[in-house]
Amino acid sequence: MPLTMMTRGIEAIVKGCRAKDKTKKFLEGLGLVPGTKIAVVAEMKGDLIISVKGSRLAINKGIAQKLDVEAA
Amino acid sequence: MSYTFALAGNPNCGKTTMFNEITGSTQYVGNWPGVTVEKKEGRARRFKEEIKVVDLPGIYSLSPYTMEEIIARDYILDEKPDVVINIVDASNIERNLYLTTQLVELGVPVVVALNMMDVVTTRGDQINLKKLSELLGVPVVPASASKGQGIHDVMQKALVVAQTAATVEVEVPKLRFDAKMEKCLDEVQNLIAAYADRHHYHKRWVALKLLEEDQEIKKKLDLPANVEKDIQNCIAQLENEFDNDTETIIADGRYQYIADVVAEAVKKKNTGSTLTVSDKIDKIVTNRIFAIPIFLLMMWMVFRVTFGAVGSWTIDFVDGLVNDTIAGALSSGLEAAGAAEWLHALVIDGIIGGVGSILVFVPQIMILFFFMALLEDSGYMARAAFIMDRALRKLGLTGKSFIPMLMGFGCSAPAVMATRTLENEKDRKLTIILTPFMSCGARMPIYLLFGAAFFAQNQSTMIFSIYILGIVVAIISGIILKKTLFKGEAAPFVMELPPYRIPTLKGLFIHMWDRGKAFLIKAGTVIFSAAVIIWFCQTFSFTLQMVEDPADSILGVIGHAIAPIFAPLGFGDWRSAVAIFTGLVAKEVVVATLGILHGLGEVAEDSMELHTALQTYFTPLKAYAFMAFTLLYFPCIAAFGAMKRELNSWKWTLFAVGYQTGIAWIVAFLIYNVGRLFGLT
Numbered sequence: 225m226p227l228t229m230m231t232r233g234i235e236a237i238v239k240g241c242r243a244k245d246k247t248k249k250f251l252e253g254l255g256l257v258p259g260t261k262i263a264v265v266a267e268m269k270g271d272l273i274i275s276v277k278g279s280r281l282a283i284n285k286g287i288a289q290k291l292d293v294e295a296a
Numbered sequence: 297m298s299y300t301f302a303l304a305g306n307p308n309c310g311k312t313t314m315f316n317e318i319t320g321s322t323q324y325v326g327n328w329p330g331v332t333v334e335k336k337e338g339r340a341r342r343f344k345e346e347i348k349v350v351d352l353p354g355i356y357s358l359s360p361y362t363m364e365e366i367i368a369r370d371y372i373l374d375e376k377p378d379v380v381i382n383i384v385d386a387s388n389i390e391r392n393l394y395l396t397t398q399l400v401e402l403g404v405p406v407v408v409a410l411n412m413m414d415v416v417t418t419r420g421d422q423i424n425l426k427k428l429s430e431l432l433g434v435p436v437v438p439a440s441a442s443k444g445q446g447i448h449d450v451m452q453k454a455l456v457v458a459q460t461a462a463t464v465e466v467e468v469p470k471l472r473f474d475a476k477m478e479k480c481l482d483e484v485q486n487l488i489a490a491y492a493d494r495h496h497y498h499k500r501w502v503a504l505k506l507l508e509e510d511q512e513i514k515k516k517l518d519l520p521a522n523v524e525k526d527i528q529n530c531i532a533q534l535e536n537e538f539d540n541d542t543e544t545i546i547a548d549g550r551y552q553y554i555a556d557v558v559a560e561a562v563k564k565k566n567t568g569s570t571l572t573v574s575d576k577i578d579k580i581v582t583n584r585i586f587a588i589p590i591f592l593l594m595m596w597m598v599f600r601v602t603f604g605a606v607g608s609w610t611i612d613f614v615d616g617l618v619n620d621t622i623a624g625a626l627s628s629g630l631e632a633a634g635a636a637e638w639l640h641a642l643v644i645d646g647i648i649g650g651v652g653s654i655l656v657f658v659p660q661i662m663i664l665f666f667f668m669a670l671l672e673d674s675g676y677m678a679r680a681a682f683i684m685d686r687a688l689r690k691l692g693l694t695g696k697s698f699i700p701m702l703m704g705f706g707c708s709a710p711a712v713m714a715t716r717t718l719e720n721e722k723d724r725k726l727t728i729i730l731t732p733f734m735s736c737g738a739r740m741p742i743y744l745l746f747g748a749a750f751f752a753q754n755q756s757t758m759i760f761s762i763y764i765l766g767i768v769v770a771i772i773s774g775i776i777l778k779k780t781l782f783k784g785e786a787a788p789f790v791m792e793l794p795p796y797r798i799p800t801l802k803g804l805f806i807h808m809w810d811r812g813k814a815f816l817i818k819a820g821t822v823i824f825s826a827a828v829i830i831w832f833c834q835t836f837s838f839t840l841q842m843v844e845d846p847a848d849s850i851l852g853v854i855g856h857a858i859a860p861i862f863a864p865l866g867f868g869d870w871r872s873a874v875a876i877f878t879g880l881v882a883k884e885v886v887v888a889t890l891g892i893l894h895g896l897g898e899v900a901e902d903s904m905e906l907h908t909a910l911q912t913y914f915t916p917l918k919a920y921a922f923m924a925f926t927l928l929y930f931p932c933i934a935a936f937g938a939m940k941r942e943l944n945s946w947k948w949t950l951f952a953v954g955y956q957t958g959i960a961w962i963v964a965f966l967i968y969n970v971g972r973l974f975g976l977t
Contacts, residue, residue: 245543246361247788250719252547253357254792255391258540259548265575268582271686273793277390280574282682284689284789 227272227291232264236293243290251291254281261296298346299458300375301451304368304399305383306392307354308794310411314383314441315351316806318451340451347455350377356391358398359543360512362719369512372402373497378458380406381450386423386438387415389562393554394547396432400469403498405457406434409450414440420565428561433470442800469500473549476537480507480530487526491517507531508543574795578679587683594676598667599705602660603740610659618652638835638842645892646831651824657884661737662812664706669807673799678791685789691774694718694786697727701770703811704734705763708935710811711736712942720787726777728942729952732931733770735763738883742926745887749907750919758920766927769959822933826881827888834874834892846893851878865925865961866918866968876925882932915977921968928960 230236238260241248255277256262266273270285283291303318305311319338340347352371353364360366372380382399384392399406408429416423429436437453439446472478484503492502495516505513506527514524531542538545571579581590601607623644630640671677677699685695696718703711711731718724735743743762747755833850836842843849847856847870854877855870862868862876871893879886894909914922930936930953940949 240540241544243788247790249359249361249543249547250356250790252544253355253359253394254790255394255551257544257547257551260551265571266578266582268584268587268683269686271682271789273578273582273682275575278388279391280578280793280795282678282685282695282789282791282793284685284695286785287788287790 225293227262227264227274227288227293228270228285230264230293230295232267235261235263235296237261237296239292239294241291243287247287247290251287255279256281256291262293297459298348299379299455300348300350300377301340301379301381301454301458302350302352302372302375302377303381303383304352304372304395305354305411306356306385306388306395308792309354309383309385309388309392310441311351311354311383313803314409314411314439314447314450315349317441317444317447318349342448343451343455345455347451355395357395358402359508360510363716366512372399372404373495376404376496378405378461379454380404381409381454382406382434383409383411383441385412386410387412387419389423390551390554390558393432393557394550396434397469397471397550397553400432400434400471401498401501401504403501405461407450407454407457408432408434408436409446410436410438411441413438413446414443422563424561424563428557431470431557431561433468471550471553473546477507477534477545477549480534484527484530487523488517488519491519491523504546507534508546572795574675574793577796578793581676581679582683591680591683594671594680595702598664598671602664602667607660607663610663611656614656614659618648618655623648623652641835642828642831646827647824651820651827657737657740658812658816660740661706662808664737665808665811666804668703668706668811669804670799673797673803673807675794675796678793681791682789682793689786689789691730691771692723692726692778692782692786693730693774694720694723695789696791697723697730700727700731701734704731704736706737706811708732708734708736708931709938712935712938715942718787722782722784723786725943725948726774726782728939729777729955730770730774732935732939732952732956733766733773733928735766735927736883736931738932739927741884741887743923745890745906746910746914746919746923749910750914750916758923762923762927765924765963769928769963773955773959823882823884826878826885830878830881830885830889831892834889851893861961862925864968865964866921867914867925869913871913872922876929879926880930880933882934883926886926917968917971917976920971921964924967925960925964928963929957931956 227236238256238258240258241251241256243251260276263275264272265275265280270288271283272285272288273280273282275281303311303315315336315338318340320341336351338349338351340349350371352368355362355365355368358365358369360369371377380399380402382396384396386392396406396408410423410425410428413423423438425436425438435453435457437446437450439450441447473481481500481503484506485499488502488506489499492499502513502517506517507530509531519527534542534545540548580586626648627640627644630643635643668677671680680702681695681698683695684698688694688697697715699717700711700714703714708731711734712728715724715727715731718727743759747759751758830851833854834846834852836850837848838850838853843852846852851874852870855874858877859868859870859873862873867873871890874893875886875889878889890910891906894906910919931939936949936953939952940946943949943952
């Protein structure tokens with residue numbers, strides 16, 4: 225399911241990313257690869273702050289929709 | 297012997313702090329990604345050896361997807377520094393080691409500076425340095441740059457590595473991928489060995505990049521078609537087997553290796569995902585109800601202090617210092633020395649007048665930059681960008697455009713330079729075009745002058761409305777340009793949020809000074825020359841005769857020639873035309889020019905004589921149209937230069953300033969003529 229559907233505070237595991245190559249690669253550099261455990265820290269109208277490998281990333285709704293996750 | 301060390305690391309890893317500590321130069325310490333996109337160099341202090349230190353841009357990986365990544369990569373590959381010092385944020389080690397795994401593959405000696413060890417210790421985590429070094433295959437030196445600890449050790453280690461590099465083989469990277477991937481890597485390495493050697497590139501690294509379908513490397517190697525085809529076959533085979541693209545497979549392999557390294561070398565006290573203090577603050581400041589009010593309150597406070605009582609006090613103070621104390625002393629000094637009248641006029645009216653009118657605003661700009669530094673260094677600026685993303689997206693911009701735009705209220709030139717943090721070219725261009733509409737500090741004296749002369753009753757409201765006008769014009773322009781020249785969605789917003797921290801006063805002042813310096817230099821160079829030239833042009837005629845009436849001077853003639861352009865806007869007299877013309881140099885010059893041309897010599901914007909003089913040429917409506925025009929037209933030489941540099945295209949730069957000036961004319965025209973329709977004067 226897309227990250228947008230994830231409940232806040234619950235951990236999830238990245239399954240894949242449907243963003244454009246360039247964005248996808250950038251996200252990989254930030255730690256968002258399949259198998260990575262993430263959690264939603266805060267949410268603002270669909271835009272998210274997520275916790276990835278100890279750092280915090282702000283991503284907009286558009287990206288969140290393209291990240292597929294499953295419950296951990 | 298002389299050596300070159302390059303500093304590489306993620307944004308927010310403390311690289312700039314480290315660089316400042318090593319080189320002793322005082323530079324910008326910031327929070328958002330890409331802050332050091334300029335190549336900064338320095339010499340290492342406290343070493344006998346000549347060591348050049350190059351600060352590479354902050355990057356998350358070496359893939360060629362952002363300008364910063366390409367800059368860093370090309371530098372390491374082509375300039376071949378003796379050592380790459382990789383600064384790793386120990387408190388965020390997994391993510392940071394991703395870059396490390398890529399740096400090691402380049403075949404250049406790497407020393408890992410494990411920074412922010414103080415944070416790790418406070419958390420109660422433990423890192424086995426020896427183990428980490430073994431597993432990574434490179435020396436690891438602990439440090440805490442913000443506390444000034446370990447920096448010398450890092451440099452010492454790097455120096456030893458550099459000195460022994462010739463005799464010691466660089467270790468082969470320890471990272472091994474899946475067996476199938478390794479097999480393909482071997483095949484590709486054999487295919488391209490000759491081509492990689494020609495560029496002195498590391499074979500394994502080149503092979504990896506080719507499997508990742510890295511276009512930059514392909515271009516550089518210029519492989520024959522049959523080799524390319526073989527590589528494509530390898531890629532297809534891998535993608536088929538793993539059911540994913542090769543880039544992701546490789547990225548995944550790196551993270552798996554890192555996870556193993558971290559599992560062996562790092563002992564975490566707390567593995568659970570508890571909310572940190574930063575998270576708790578973020579829950580409040582990005583709350584769907586409170587986010588915008590908190591943001592507006594912050595901005596309101598910044599502007600209140602900068603442009604309110606504190607700001608105006610500093611203006612009065614510097615004004616008194618420059619225009620009374622210094623000008624007075626110089627004036628009597630020159631008279632006592634028996635200087636010629638023209639020299640007296642040049643120094644007092646021309647130089648002190650021109651440069652003084654800017655110096656007055658230096659403290660105010662510094663205050664604004666101080667608050668910017670506070671917002672950045674504390675970590676809030678990154679959140680503000682996040683909060684504003686949604687709104688800015690409607691204008692074809694992203695949250696990252698917010699930072700340059702906010703800086704635009706201080707000075708357009710550094711604001712335009714700050715657009716480098718935007719990775720998407722379209723977003724960057726649009727932000728550069730719109731940023732000068734944010735009214736910079738230099739335009740303030742114009743509003744203060746006309747506000748006092750024509751809107752004595754509601755001066756602050758009128759001035760505030762000009763600021764709003766700039767924002768509104770930027771919004772409308774954004775919407776128009778998004779629908780025409782800059783079609784398509786803005787880049788998706790992805791930004792690392794550094795943990796909140798209490799900024800150090802030293803850091804804030806370094807940061808403030810770094811930005812404010814540009815403004816001072818401008819006052820000392822561009823404005824100084826402009827003041828002298830303007831003074832000359834309004835004192836002499838084209839035949840180089842000193843003129844009695846400035847209307848006959850060079851400027852007077854130019855003014856008469858261009859005045860008709862501004863007649864439809866309500867201010868067609870030649871003095872206003874000249875002021876607009878000289879304002880091309882810098883907006884501060886507008887006020888100085890009006891003062892000089894009205895035969896009052898140097899005046900401050902609160903000069904009663906100038907008010908009276910202006911009232912004979914302007915009405916309140918014309919004055920407002922003039923204020924709007926000066927807000928929106930061609931920013932200034934310094935901003936123009938910055939725009940040219942950042943847009944890297946004459947076509948776009950001329951389009952930008954042409955658009956701005958065109959909009960200025962239209963808006964002033966509408967204000968004047970619609971105002972008249974409504975019976976305003």
